[in-house]
Amino acid sequence: MKLFVTGASGFVGRQVLRRLARRPEVTCTLLLRDPAALPDLPANCTAIKGDLDRPDSYRAALEGADRVLHMAALTGKAAPDDYAAANQQATEALTEAAKAAGVEAMIFVSTIAAGYPDKRHYPYAQTKQAAETALAASGLPHTILRPTLVFGPGSPIAATLGKIAGAPIIPLPARGGPVDVQPVHVDDVARAIEALIDVPATGEVLDLGGPERLSFRDFLTRMHAEITGKTPKFLPLPLTPLQALLAAMEPLARPVMPATAGQFAVFANDSAARDNWLMDRLRPEMVSLEDMLAEAISGDPPPPPARAPSDAMPPDPEPRDTLVQECRDISRHLCGTLPGPQAEVAYLDGIARFALTPAPGSFDAAVLRFSRRSPMALSLMDGYTSFFARKSLFRRRLILLLAIVEKLPPTARAFQTVPAEGPLRATLVTGFQGLRGLATIVAGGIAALILSLTHRGSGPA
Structure with missing residues (x-):
């Protein structure tokens, strides 16, 4: 089998390559913007330099491919137009090129966020859903995989949630009732992708979650206990005004904002999977939630950096x-x-x-x-x-x-x-300072949550 693969240098992609390296009957062509990002390729893989937004850079490599494995995506903190170009338009271009090349099928790794009922202010999820819709309408046989929150060594979302869960008081935005989460380990996501390579593509949309589903609050409680050995206290925050405030700030302040309004959608929607045949097959050997939490807290090193240290530029001194x-x-x-x-x-x-x-x-x-x-x-x-x-x-x-x-x-x-103050002035000043201090605490609580959700991976990706 010949695979054309995008996103191989990503968090999930690297795990997939490790599994495919054990299968010499599978040959892979990897589309990479920078082939140096994967210096040690498996023997059954070759890399070509190209961009998804330039189909001419990879069109020839699609010829003769049996299947396309599309894992590349823009995540984190970006402008809506950038999400549209990288996640929707690039997927549409790849789909058209694959169909013209006679590729048999495409496996598209999407996200559980594409199925969120509430995607307001979340262009990442909106563009992933649009890409799914375009693929389904293309006529190209396909399977869509929607992982939930992906844990494992180097997981951005696990690191972000660890920062939140480790706080003495955990900020918990909410809109309406509680939401559920169902984290899945990156090894199990890689196993799922490998399994889909070997089965016919029937147009299914398959969710993929781990072995345990629980409320977000219970999940943070267990993660806090793993970190500190204690029971946490929570600070409820209203999600709607928080998202509205962040959305208003984004057009001007996005480059300096540690998180965007859309990345808070994880607090408004269930990030849990619907059962399906693929999960039934994988569940007996899935990594447990206890092991995922222990691994996330243990500080396992992330995958090797894409560039060698010698390529790094020295920091510029502050003027x-x-x-x-x-x-x-x-x-x-x-x-x-x-x-x-x-x-x-x-x-x-x-x-x-x-x-x-x-x-x-x-x-x-x-x-x-x-x-x-x-x-x-x-x-x-x-x-x-x-x-x-x-x-x-x-x-x-x-x-x-x-x-x-x-x-x-x-x-x-x-x-x-020390200024001389009468009793009335002293009372007014003290009262004003108290109100100012209270406002600072509230603002600090919101800022703590915002700054915790860094661009490295807040929200499902």
Whole structure:
């Protein structure tokens, strides 16, 4: 059998290749944007360089293929037009090219999210469903596989849920009643794909979940217990206004947002599988939920990086002007006045001395970048990090500057002067500060949830 494969360098794709490597009777042609992403190919696989959005780059490779295994997809945090191009239009182009080449059938690895009843603000799920619809209408024999939340070493969704479940108080957005989840291990997804290669394609849409279905709350409870050995406390949050707020922010702020409105759809829909013959076949040997949780918490290393370390670019230092402006903004936030030149020099020296420079693309870099957008953003990050990220670089920089400005003029006066206040003024000020503190806690709780769902894989993918 000759397979034409997309998405082989992905989380699921690598596991599929490991299984296909044991089957010399199967030969695979892998479509890769960068063949260096898979330097050690199985003996029965070859790679060609091409893009799904350029059918001419792979059309010749489809000739003679018996089946197409389509696993490639754009996930994470992207613009709606990008999802449409990568997930819908590229699948339509691949389907047309495969049909013209005389390919017998296509196996399309979709997502459980394509079947969500509530896909508002979720272009990823919408475009995957549109791709399924186009494939079904094409006349090309096919089978569609919809995995649920995929766990395993290096799983993005498992890492994200681990961050949420490990919090002292777990934020839990909800709309209506509880929703269920049914995580499945990546090895079982790979077994399912291998099984589908060997059976006739009959146009089925097959869900694939693990051996246990439970409520999202119970799942997070068990994951929290695995991490901490304790029973968690939950912070209920209204999902509808949270998604509406994020959706309003996305057109302008998407590049700096750790999560999008659509990625919260997992809290509004069941991510559980409908029983079918494929699950019945696989269930006796499926990885248990207990083993999935233990593996997710154990810190198993992810798959090797796509590029060798020697190819990595060194991080660019933060511009001096940016750090000076940051010093001034934080000083205004802390004491209502600008720092002196001596404080600015001490701040830059402290950042260098204590190595308070973030890695590019890291959580710390995102928080620092967001905090520089406006005084309100800085205040929000102050509230967020004080409760949920006390060891973040932003928090350490803030503490560094606080130690500087309380000792050096002219800011030191703000910490040495106690204003005279009458009882009424003191009461009003105290009340205002209390309301402000409460608002900060609420905003911090929402920010904690948003920042937990990083672009590396929040939501089903």
